[in-house]
Amino acid sequence: MALAATGIARANLLKARVSGIALQNSSKFSTLRNMAAARKAVLGAIGILGGSAAGLTYALNQSVKASELELHTTKFPWSHDGIFSSLDHASIRRGYEVYKNVCAACHSMKYIAFRNLIGVSHTESEAKAEAEAIQVKDGPNDDGEMFERPGKLSDYFPNPYTNDEAARAANNGALPPDLSYITSARHGGENYIFSLLTGYCDPPAGVSVREGLYYNPYFTGGAIGMAQALYNEVMEYSDGTPATASQMAKDVAVFLKWAAEPEHDQRKKMALKAIMMFSLLFGLSYYVKRHKWSVLKSRKIAYKPSQ
Numbered sequence: 001m002a003l004a005a006t007g008i009a010r011a012n013l014l015k016a017r018v019s020g021i022a023l024q025n026s027s028k029f030s031t032l033r034n035m036a037a038a039r040k041a042v043l044g045a046i047g048i049l050g051g052s053a054a055g056l057t058y059a060l061n062q063s064v065k066a067s068e069l070e071l072h073t074t075k076f077p078w079s080h081d082g083i084f085s086s087l088d089h090a091s092i093r094r095g096y097e098v099y100k101n102v103c104a105a106c107h108s109m110k111y112i113a114f115r116n117l118i119g120v121s122h123t124e125s126e127a128k129a130e131a132e133a134i135q136v137k138d139g140p141n142d143d144g145e146m147f148e149r150p151g152k153l154s155d156y157f158p159n160p161y162t163n164d165e166a167a168r169a170a171n172n173g174a175l176p177p178d179l180s181y182i183t184s185a186r187h188g189g190e191n192y193i194f195s196l197l198t199g200y201c202d203p204p205a206g207v208s209v210r211e212g213l214y215y216n217p218y219f220t221g222g223a224i225g226m227a228q229a230l231y232n233e234v235m236e237y238s239d240g241t242p243a244t245a246s247q248m249a250k251d252v253a254v255f256l257k258w259a260a261e262p263e264h265d266q267r268k269k270m271a272l273k274a275i276m277m278f279s280l281l282f283g284l285s286y287y288v289k290r291h292k293w294s295v296l297k298s299r300k301i302a303y304k305p306s307q
Protein backbone atom coordinates (compact mmCIF):
# COMPACT_ATOMS: atom_id res chain seq x y z
CA MET A 1 0.00 0.00 0.00
CA ALA A 2 2.72 2.39 1.06
CA LEU A 3 4.75 1.33 -1.97
CA ALA A 4 1.86 2.09 -4.33
CA ALA A 5 1.35 5.49 -2.70
CA THR A 6 5.00 6.55 -3.21
CA GLY A 7 4.77 5.25 -6.76
CA ILE A 8 1.82 7.51 -7.50
CA ALA A 9 3.42 10.47 -5.74
CA ARG A 10 6.61 10.04 -7.74
CA ALA A 11 4.74 9.89 -11.03
CA ASN A 12 2.84 13.07 -10.16
CA LEU A 13 6.08 14.84 -9.23
CA LEU A 14 7.61 13.85 -12.55
CA LYS A 15 4.62 15.17 -14.41
CA ALA A 16 4.74 18.46 -12.52
CA ARG A 17 8.45 18.87 -13.23
CA VAL A 18 8.09 18.16 -16.94
CA SER A 19 5.29 20.67 -17.37
CA GLY A 20 7.33 23.18 -15.28
CA ILE A 21 10.24 22.94 -17.69
CA ALA A 22 8.01 23.42 -20.68
CA LEU A 23 6.45 26.47 -19.08
CA GLN A 24 9.81 27.98 -18.19
CA ASN A 25 11.13 27.55 -21.70
CA SER A 26 8.23 29.24 -23.37
CA SER A 27 8.41 32.24 -21.04
CA LYS A 28 12.21 32.65 -21.26
CA PHE A 29 12.48 33.18 -25.01
CA SER A 30 13.42 36.76 -25.73
CA THR A 31 15.28 38.31 -28.62
CA LEU A 32 16.97 41.62 -29.34
CA ARG A 33 14.00 42.39 -31.55
CA ASN A 34 11.45 42.52 -28.76
CA MET A 35 13.77 44.17 -26.22
CA ALA A 36 12.54 47.55 -25.07
CA ALA A 37 14.04 50.46 -27.01
CA ALA A 38 15.05 52.22 -23.78
CA ARG A 39 16.97 49.17 -22.61
CA LYS A 40 18.82 49.02 -25.91
CA ALA A 41 19.78 52.67 -25.65
CA VAL A 42 21.10 52.22 -22.10
CA LEU A 43 23.19 49.22 -23.09
CA GLY A 44 24.57 51.08 -26.10
CA ALA A 45 25.52 54.07 -23.93
CA ILE A 46 27.31 51.80 -21.44
CA GLY A 47 29.24 50.22 -24.31
CA ILE A 48 30.33 53.55 -25.77
CA LEU A 49 31.30 54.93 -22.35
CA GLY A 50 33.28 51.81 -21.43
CA GLY A 51 35.10 51.83 -24.76
CA SER A 52 36.09 55.48 -24.55
CA ALA A 53 37.21 55.09 -20.89
CA ALA A 54 39.51 52.24 -21.92
CA GLY A 55 40.89 54.33 -24.79
CA LEU A 56 41.51 57.31 -22.52
CA THR A 57 43.26 55.15 -19.91
CA TYR A 58 45.54 53.70 -22.58
CA ALA A 59 46.36 57.13 -24.00
CA LEU A 60 47.13 58.57 -20.53
CA ASN A 61 49.30 55.59 -19.70
CA GLN A 62 51.29 56.03 -22.93
CA SER A 63 51.71 59.78 -22.34
CA VAL A 64 53.40 59.36 -18.92
CA LYS A 65 55.79 56.68 -20.13
CA ALA A 66 58.31 59.25 -21.44
CA SER A 67 59.70 56.52 -23.60
CA GLU A 68 61.81 58.69 -25.94
CA LEU A 69 64.79 58.71 -23.58
CA GLU A 70 64.68 55.04 -22.78
CA LEU A 71 65.71 52.33 -25.17
CA HIS A 72 64.29 48.86 -25.37
CA THR A 73 66.78 46.10 -25.86
CA THR A 74 67.32 44.71 -29.32
CA LYS A 75 66.86 41.02 -29.88
CA PHE A 76 70.32 39.69 -30.71
CA PRO A 77 70.92 36.52 -32.76
CA TRP A 78 72.33 34.32 -29.97
CA SER A 79 73.74 30.98 -31.03
CA HIS A 80 71.60 29.30 -28.35
CA ASP A 81 68.34 30.77 -29.69
CA GLY A 82 67.18 27.79 -31.72
CA ILE A 83 64.82 25.37 -30.01
CA PHE A 84 67.47 22.67 -30.27
CA SER A 85 70.58 24.86 -29.85
CA SER A 86 72.78 24.50 -26.79
CA LEU A 87 74.66 27.29 -25.09
CA ASP A 88 78.12 28.09 -26.47
CA HIS A 89 80.31 26.54 -23.78
CA ALA A 90 83.54 28.20 -24.91
CA SER A 91 81.66 31.45 -24.48
CA ILE A 92 80.50 30.43 -20.97
CA ARG A 93 84.14 29.82 -20.07
CA ARG A 94 85.23 33.22 -21.39
CA GLY A 95 82.23 34.79 -19.67
CA TYR A 96 83.34 33.29 -16.38
CA GLU A 97 86.74 34.96 -16.89
CA VAL A 98 85.01 38.28 -17.50
CA TYR A 99 82.87 37.87 -14.38
CA LYS A 100 85.87 36.87 -12.28
CA ASN A 101 88.15 39.66 -13.53
CA VAL A 102 85.66 42.50 -13.83
CA CYS A 103 82.17 42.06 -12.37
CA ALA A 104 83.20 40.08 -9.25
CA ALA A 105 84.77 43.25 -7.87
CA CYS A 106 81.25 44.50 -7.12
CA HIS A 107 78.71 41.73 -7.83
CA SER A 108 78.17 38.51 -5.89
CA MET A 109 76.86 35.26 -7.41
CA LYS A 110 75.94 33.54 -4.22
CA TYR A 111 73.94 30.69 -5.73
CA ILE A 112 76.74 29.41 -7.96
CA ALA A 113 79.33 27.04 -6.50
CA PHE A 114 82.68 26.12 -8.06
CA ARG A 115 81.45 22.54 -8.50
CA ASN A 116 78.77 23.86 -10.87
CA LEU A 117 81.52 24.75 -13.37
CA ILE A 118 82.59 21.12 -13.75
CA GLY A 119 81.60 19.70 -17.11
CA VAL A 120 80.16 23.03 -18.20
CA SER A 121 83.13 25.31 -18.68
CA HIS A 122 85.91 23.71 -16.65
CA THR A 123 87.30 20.26 -15.90
CA GLU A 124 87.26 19.08 -12.29
CA SER A 125 90.92 19.93 -11.69
CA GLU A 126 90.49 23.37 -13.27
CA ALA A 127 87.44 24.08 -11.11
CA LYS A 128 89.40 22.93 -8.05
CA ALA A 129 92.21 25.32 -8.94
CA GLU A 130 89.68 28.16 -9.33
CA ALA A 131 88.22 27.36 -5.90
CA GLU A 132 91.60 27.15 -4.21
CA ALA A 133 92.48 30.61 -5.43
CA ILE A 134 90.02 32.14 -2.96
CA GLN A 135 90.16 32.24 0.82
CA VAL A 136 87.07 31.13 2.72
CA LYS A 137 86.28 31.83 6.34
CA ASP A 138 85.56 28.56 8.14
CA GLY A 139 85.44 27.27 11.66
CA PRO A 140 85.35 27.28 14.53
CA ASN A 141 88.38 25.00 15.02
CA ASP A 142 89.19 23.03 18.18
CA ASP A 143 90.26 26.25 19.93
CA GLY A 144 86.98 27.95 19.04
CA GLU A 145 88.64 30.27 16.53
CA MET A 146 87.40 31.08 13.01
CA PHE A 147 90.08 30.54 10.41
CA GLU A 148 90.72 31.07 6.71
CA ARG A 149 91.24 28.17 4.36
CA PRO A 150 91.58 27.82 0.58
CA GLY A 151 88.24 27.30 -1.18
CA LYS A 152 86.81 23.88 -2.02
CA LEU A 153 84.63 22.73 -4.90
CA SER A 154 81.58 22.90 -2.63
CA ASP A 155 82.14 26.58 -1.83
CA TYR A 156 79.96 29.24 -3.44
CA PHE A 157 81.42 32.21 -5.33
CA PRO A 158 82.72 34.73 -2.80
CA ASN A 159 80.83 37.93 -2.04
CA PRO A 160 83.02 41.01 -2.61
CA TYR A 161 81.32 42.77 0.32
CA THR A 162 80.62 41.51 3.82
CA ASN A 163 77.04 42.84 3.75
CA ASP A 164 74.63 44.96 1.69
CA GLU A 165 75.42 48.12 3.66
CA ALA A 166 79.12 47.81 2.85
CA ALA A 167 78.18 47.26 -0.82
CA ARG A 168 76.02 50.40 -0.85
CA ALA A 169 78.67 52.44 0.96
CA ALA A 170 81.24 51.51 -1.69
CA ASN A 171 78.90 52.34 -4.61
CA ASN A 172 77.42 55.75 -3.81
CA GLY A 173 74.39 54.15 -2.19
CA ALA A 174 73.53 51.85 -5.12
CA LEU A 175 73.39 48.13 -4.38
CA PRO A 176 75.00 45.92 -7.03
CA PRO A 177 72.47 43.08 -7.40
CA ASP A 178 73.47 39.44 -7.10
CA LEU A 179 74.04 38.18 -10.64
CA SER A 180 73.13 34.49 -10.16
CA TYR A 181 69.65 34.86 -11.67
CA ILE A 182 69.93 38.27 -13.29
CA THR A 183 69.03 37.14 -16.84
CA SER A 184 65.73 35.79 -15.52
CA ALA A 185 65.18 38.84 -13.32
CA ARG A 186 65.28 41.47 -16.09
CA HIS A 187 63.13 41.94 -19.16
CA GLY A 188 65.11 40.97 -22.22
CA GLY A 189 67.39 38.60 -20.28
CA GLU A 190 70.79 38.26 -21.91
CA ASN A 191 69.84 40.85 -24.56
CA TYR A 192 69.39 43.40 -21.78
CA ILE A 193 72.73 42.50 -20.15
CA PHE A 194 74.54 42.98 -23.46
CA SER A 195 72.76 46.25 -24.26
CA LEU A 196 73.33 47.60 -20.75
CA LEU A 197 77.04 46.81 -20.72
CA THR A 198 77.68 48.27 -24.18
CA GLY A 199 75.08 51.06 -24.02
CA TYR A 200 76.94 53.75 -22.04
CA CYS A 201 77.03 57.08 -23.85
CA ASP A 202 76.90 60.82 -23.21
CA PRO A 203 73.52 62.06 -22.01
CA PRO A 204 71.49 63.77 -24.74
CA ALA A 205 71.23 67.58 -24.72
CA GLY A 206 69.10 68.82 -21.85
CA VAL A 207 69.57 65.71 -19.72
CA SER A 208 71.96 65.80 -16.81
CA VAL A 209 72.71 63.00 -14.40
CA ARG A 210 73.51 63.44 -10.75
CA GLU A 211 77.08 63.21 -9.44
CA GLY A 212 78.01 59.53 -9.03
CA LEU A 213 75.48 58.31 -11.61
CA TYR A 214 76.14 57.42 -15.22
CA TYR A 215 73.94 57.77 -18.28
CA ASN A 216 72.73 54.55 -19.83
CA PRO A 217 69.61 54.65 -22.03
CA TYR A 218 68.85 50.96 -21.45
CA PHE A 219 68.54 51.39 -17.67
CA THR A 220 65.10 52.44 -16.44
CA GLY A 221 65.29 56.17 -15.79
CA GLY A 222 68.57 56.47 -17.71
CA ALA A 223 70.85 57.14 -14.72
CA ILE A 224 72.62 54.07 -13.34
CA GLY A 225 74.92 53.75 -10.32
CA MET A 226 77.28 51.41 -12.16
CA ALA A 227 80.08 52.98 -14.15
CA GLN A 228 80.95 51.50 -17.55
CA ALA A 229 82.81 48.32 -16.65
CA LEU A 230 83.90 46.98 -20.02
CA TYR A 231 86.44 48.69 -22.26
CA ASN A 232 88.51 47.11 -25.02
CA GLU A 233 91.45 45.15 -23.61
CA VAL A 234 90.42 45.68 -19.98
CA MET A 235 91.50 42.06 -19.48
CA GLU A 236 92.92 39.18 -21.51
CA TYR A 237 91.21 35.93 -22.45
CA SER A 238 93.14 32.74 -21.71
CA ASP A 239 92.09 31.30 -25.10
CA GLY A 240 93.50 34.29 -26.99
CA THR A 241 90.17 35.71 -28.19
CA PRO A 242 90.57 39.49 -28.71
CA ALA A 243 88.99 41.04 -25.62
CA THR A 244 86.91 43.78 -27.20
CA ALA A 245 84.20 45.38 -25.07
CA SER A 246 81.42 43.80 -27.14
CA GLN A 247 83.07 40.36 -27.07
CA MET A 248 83.30 40.51 -23.26
CA ALA A 249 79.72 41.75 -22.95
CA LYS A 250 78.51 38.90 -25.14
CA ASP A 251 80.51 36.26 -23.26
CA VAL A 252 79.47 37.46 -19.81
CA ALA A 253 75.83 37.56 -20.98
CA VAL A 254 76.06 33.90 -22.08
CA PHE A 255 77.74 33.01 -18.77
CA LEU A 256 74.96 34.72 -16.82
CA LYS A 257 72.33 33.01 -18.98
CA TRP A 258 73.90 29.66 -18.05
CA ALA A 259 74.03 30.63 -14.36
CA ALA A 260 70.32 31.48 -14.31
CA GLU A 261 69.27 28.46 -16.39
CA PRO A 262 71.87 25.74 -15.81
CA GLU A 263 69.37 23.16 -17.10
CA HIS A 264 69.13 24.98 -20.47
CA ASP A 265 70.92 22.35 -22.59
CA GLN A 266 69.36 19.42 -20.79
CA ARG A 267 65.92 20.95 -21.24
CA LYS A 268 66.31 21.24 -25.00
CA LYS A 269 67.72 17.71 -25.20
CA MET A 270 64.69 16.41 -23.31
CA ALA A 271 62.38 18.32 -25.64
CA LEU A 272 64.02 16.65 -28.64
CA LYS A 273 63.60 13.22 -27.03
CA ALA A 274 60.02 13.97 -26.04
CA ILE A 275 59.08 15.12 -29.54
CA MET A 276 60.59 11.99 -31.06
CA MET A 277 58.91 9.66 -28.56
CA PHE A 278 55.54 11.36 -28.72
CA SER A 279 55.42 11.47 -32.52
CA LEU A 280 56.19 7.75 -32.60
CA LEU A 281 53.55 7.02 -29.97
CA PHE A 282 51.06 9.30 -31.70
CA GLY A 283 51.41 7.37 -34.95
CA LEU A 284 51.04 4.07 -33.13
CA SER A 285 48.03 5.10 -31.08
CA TYR A 286 46.33 6.56 -34.16
CA TYR A 287 46.75 3.25 -35.93
CA VAL A 288 45.48 1.26 -32.92
CA LYS A 289 42.49 3.59 -32.56
CA ARG A 290 41.52 3.10 -36.21
CA HIS A 291 41.93 -0.64 -35.76
CA LYS A 292 39.79 -0.85 -32.61
CA TRP A 293 37.06 1.42 -33.93
CA SER A 294 36.91 -0.12 -37.38
CA VAL A 295 34.23 -2.57 -36.23
CA LEU A 296 32.06 0.16 -34.73
CA LYS A 297 32.61 2.70 -37.50
CA SER A 298 31.64 0.26 -40.25
CA ARG A 299 28.60 -1.02 -38.39
CA LYS A 300 25.18 -0.33 -39.85
CA ILE A 301 22.11 -0.28 -37.64
CA ALA A 302 19.01 -1.10 -39.57
CA TYR A 303 15.42 -1.40 -38.45
CA LYS A 304 13.65 -4.36 -39.91
CA PRO A 305 10.05 -4.63 -38.87
CA SER A 306 8.97 -8.20 -38.47
CA GLN A 307 6.35 -9.18 -41.03
Ligand code: HEC
Pocket residue numbers: 098099102103104105106107171174175176177182186193196197219223224225226227229230252
Ligand atom coordinates in the same frame (compact mmCIF):
# COMPACT_ATOMS: atom_id res chain seq x y z
C1 HEC B 1 82.44 49.19 -9.71
C2 HEC B 1 81.45 48.26 -9.33
C3 HEC B 1 80.75 47.47 -10.43
C4 HEC B 1 81.30 46.66 -11.40
C5 HEC B 1 82.77 46.38 -11.67
C6 HEC B 1 80.21 46.09 -12.13
N1 HEC B 1 79.03 46.55 -11.62
FE1 HEC B 1 77.18 46.05 -12.25
N2 HEC B 1 76.36 47.30 -10.90
C7 HEC B 1 77.03 48.03 -9.96
C8 HEC B 1 76.10 48.80 -9.20
C9 HEC B 1 76.45 49.75 -8.07
C10 HEC B 1 74.81 48.50 -9.69
C11 HEC B 1 73.47 49.09 -9.24
C12 HEC B 1 73.12 50.25 -10.14
C13 HEC B 1 71.85 50.96 -9.79
O1 HEC B 1 70.95 50.33 -9.21
O2 HEC B 1 71.76 52.16 -10.12
C14 HEC B 1 75.00 47.55 -10.76
C15 HEC B 1 73.97 47.00 -11.51
C16 HEC B 1 74.14 46.02 -12.43
C17 HEC B 1 73.07 45.34 -13.11
C18 HEC B 1 71.58 45.55 -12.88
C19 HEC B 1 71.00 46.66 -13.69
C20 HEC B 1 69.51 46.72 -13.46
O3 HEC B 1 68.75 46.62 -14.43
O4 HEC B 1 69.08 46.83 -12.29
C21 HEC B 1 73.63 44.43 -13.96
C22 HEC B 1 72.90 43.48 -14.88
C23 HEC B 1 75.05 44.54 -13.82
N3 HEC B 1 75.33 45.50 -12.89
C24 HEC B 1 75.96 43.76 -14.49
C25 HEC B 1 77.31 43.87 -14.38
C26 HEC B 1 78.25 43.06 -15.11
C27 HEC B 1 77.87 41.94 -16.08
C28 HEC B 1 79.48 43.48 -14.76
C29 HEC B 1 80.80 42.95 -15.28
C30 HEC B 1 81.04 43.10 -16.68
C31 HEC B 1 79.33 44.55 -13.78
N4 HEC B 1 77.98 44.75 -13.58
C32 HEC B 1 80.36 45.20 -13.18
C33 HEC B 1 78.41 48.05 -9.79
C34 HEC B 1 79.32 47.39 -10.58
